[in-house]
Amino acid sequence: MNETTNIVRLRQPDTIDDPLTDILRAGARKLLAQAIEIEAETFLASMRELKLPDGRERLVRHGYGPERAIQTGIGSVEVRRVKIRDRGAMGEDRIRFTSAILPKWARRTKSLDALLPILYLRGLSTGDFQEALAALLGKDAPNLSPSAITRLTGEWQSEYERWQARDLSARRYVYVWADGVYLQARMEDQAECILVLIGATPEGKKELVGFQTGVRESAQSWRELLVEVKRRGLTIPPRIAVGDGALGFWKALDELFPGTHHQRCWLHKTANVLNKVPKSVQPGMKGALREIYLAPTRAQAEVAIDLFAEAYQARYPKAVECVRKDQRALLAFYDWPAEHWIHLRTTNPIESVFATVRHRTVRTKGSLSPTTARLMVFKLVMAASKSWRRLMGENQLPKVIAGVRFKDGAEIFPAPAHNVA
Structure with a gap:
């Protein structure tokens, strides 16, 4: 006799029923497996010409590695690595297949690695990582235990030391941007900041050149950074x-x-000038400053400065003096290609990067040592650097390197020689 019973399955504590995440994770598992298979088959196809003496293919598939869990932003995804065997060589001569999608020892996605220093800067201790990440990755997420986090910070330190050396x-860097950036991170000494130097390569790619803690206004702090990169x-x-x-x-x-030209940042200059006048005056004065640095020629910019002085000298002489004293350095960008003006007028390459870092860091009760703060911010900047945009008008950079002169953004061509009869 069959008895019908209604069994109600109760949800266990600390678990979340989320069918959507389960579907996404299953789809990610299938897509990842397909991508790994395609990668392996593409590698084998590129090696088809390699044969054994008896005519058989030298490289063949050799099953799979053990299944392992990769921690991703949607939780743990199980995957297996394709193994390929070289039947025609031994030892160092053997051809090895290394997956670019799934490196041999990978346990986390790179985006997840970038998340960890963010959490640390926000005040999370290593002992709290497991609990904080459980909601994102699942209760039993491996590879993210407190001891694993501690080992990971050690890896970051080693990475930073390698980068510094x-x-x-x-x-070679054609242009460089320098700034001292204060962060709302848990740094011990509020007088210190992160000294940052970003450079543009001859190909127009921006790179982090120098990075260390120091005092923004101190020539000695900057000297130490420049001496190190020069060494x-x-x-x-x-x-x-x-x-x-x-x-x-x-x-x-x-x-x-000593041969490097100076360009003052208009972003900082505008802020400094506006700080010298009442708030009611600031909108109009800000517009007048824009008229200066957006002028199409140096001559027009100089006229705009004269008009600025005429309008504000009587009531706000300190604001006018703030512009006048750096006039030459503020207008230096006119001697460089017009395509590069948007990059040279400000330190925006640094400001835009650290805007994200500032947004992700808040002041907390605890404090980080300068070493730890530098390390964590370094990881965030290096993660952000992968998406930095190239300079516009990169075709002009070889001319800049060659010493070609520009006036009002246009190349100066030498006057043709006239033959004397």
């Missing part, structure tokens, strides 16, 4: 540097790279 003798081989001076006039950077730059 890298050889720069083969590098590691960066001997060719940048053509022009962009930064705030208050930086101790300029004195250090003139000592170590």
Whole structure:
């Protein structure tokens, strides 16, 4: 006799029923498996010409590695690595297949690795990581235990030390941007900030050049940074540097790279000028400053400065003096390609990067040592650097390197020689 019973399955504590996430995870597992299969087959197809003496293919599939869980933003995804065997060689001569999609020892996605320093900067201790990430990755998420997090921070330290010791003798930076960035992170000494140097390569790619804690207005702090990058081989001076006039950077730059031109940052200059006038005056004055740096020629910019002085000298002489004293350095960008003006007028390459970092860091009761703060922010910046945009008008950079002169953004061509009869 069959008895019908209604069994109601109760949800266990600390579990969340989420069919959508389950579907996404299942789909991700299938897509990842397909991508790995295609990658392996593509590799084998590229090696089909390699044969054994008896005519058989030298490289063949050799099953799969053990299944492992990869931690992703949607939780744990199980996957197996394709194994390929080289039947025609042994030892170092053997051809090995290494998956670019699934590196041999990968346990987490790169986006998840980037999340961990963010959480640390926000005040989360290593002991709290497991609980904080459980809601995102599942209660039993492996590879993210407190001990694993501690090991990971050790890896970040090693990565930072390798980056700091890298050889720069083969590098050249046409333009550089310098700034000292204060973060709302848990740093011990509020007088210190992150000194940042970003450079543009001859190909127009932006790279992080220098990075260390220091005092923004201190020439000695900047000197230490520049001495270090020069010691590691960066001997060719940048053509022009962009930064705030208050930086101790300029004195250090003139000592170590005396041939580099100066461009004052209009973003910082505008803020400094507006701080000298009442808020009611600031909107109109800000518009007048825009008229200066958006003028199409240096002559028109100089006229705009004269008009600015005429309008505000009587009531706000300090604001006018703030512009006048740096007039030459503020208008230096007119001697460079017009396509690059948008990059050279401000330190926006640094500001835009650290806007994201600032957004992700808040002041907390605890404090980080300068070493730990530098390490965590370094990881965030390196993650952000992968999406940095190239300079516009990169075809003009070879001309800049060659010393071609520009006036009001246009190339100056030498006057044709006239034959004397």
